[in-house]
Amino acid sequence: MTVRLIPLDCPSCGSAMRSRDGDTLFLCEHCGGGAVLGQEALEQVESTALLPTPGRRAEIWLPGWMIDAEVEVADRVRAGGRGAPGWKGPKTFVIPAFNLSLSDTIRLARALSAAAGATGQVPHEPVTGGRLKLTDALALIRHLVVGDEARRTDLLASLRVEVVEGSHRLLALPFTKAKGHLQCAVTGTVVSASQEP
Ligand SMILES: [Zn+2]
Numbered sequence: 117m118t119v120r121l122i123p124l125d126c127p128s129c130g131s132a133m134r135s136r137d138g139d140t141l142f143l144c145e146h147c148g149g150g151a152v153l154g155q156e157a158l159e160q161v162e163s164t165a166l167l168p169t170p171g172r173r174a175e176i177w178l179p180g181w182m183i184d185a186e187v188e189v190a191d192r193v194r195a196g197g198r199g200a201p202g203w204k205g206p207k208t209f210v211i212p213a214f215n216l217s218l219s220d221t222i223r224l225a226r227a228l229s230a231a232a233g234a235t236g237q238v239p240h241e242p243v244t245g246g247r248l249k250l251t252d253a254l255a256l257i258r259h260l261v262v263g264d265e266a267r268r269t270d271l272l273a274s275l276r277v278e279v280v281e282g283s284h285r286l287l288a289l290p291f292t293k294a295k296g297h298l299q300c301a302v303t304g305t306v307v308s309a310s311q312e313p
Contacts, residue, residue: 127151127160134242141179141213141246143288148238150286152250164235165288166210166228168301174290176298177239179213179246180228181253184282187261195271202275206282208232209257212289213248220307226260227303228289243288254281 128149150163
């Protein structure tokens with residue numbers, strides 16, 4: 117067995133990246149550059165931050181994905197067998213990439229994806245705890261789209277959903293901390309911090 121050690125230096129500026137055990141996504145505290153753990157090295161990815169909405173502040177920043185995708189919902193069939201119109205269009209999704217329960221991840225992703233918050237500079241602060249692979253983020257997006265369709269009131273029987281990724285960025289997401297909880301400083305969504313992220 118070969119153990120490969122990959123130096124966690126920022127591919128953009130060369131600074132050592134701060135991380136926690138098991139992290140696979142990194143945002144550089146010095147230059148704001150993003151990176152994901154590849155087979156041989158850290159691979160550079162685009163990065164940005166979502167800014168707190170006015171009146172809210174960031175006590176802690178945590179990682180996420182911002183993904184532009186082309187979504188197509190087709191072959192929508194209602195109970196009873198009648199077809200219903202589908203739709204197609206570009207959509208931006210925000211998916212938390214740190215440790216949360218699946219239900220909290222989905223709730224927060226839904227709120228953040230609807231919020232269309234302002235973006236800005238990645239903060240010069242640690243953004244650690246990034247674990248969620250891009251492929252898993254895309255699977256979650258599919259889940260979100262299917263969930264939205266199922267919540268429409270026309271007794272959906274079946275449908276086909278296609279999600280084609282256009283571009284992706286690593287994201288710093290602002291939160292405030294309360295006992296055992298995190299509150300998103302963009303949407304106000306409260307999630308339980310099962311582990312200190
Ligand atoms: Zn850097």
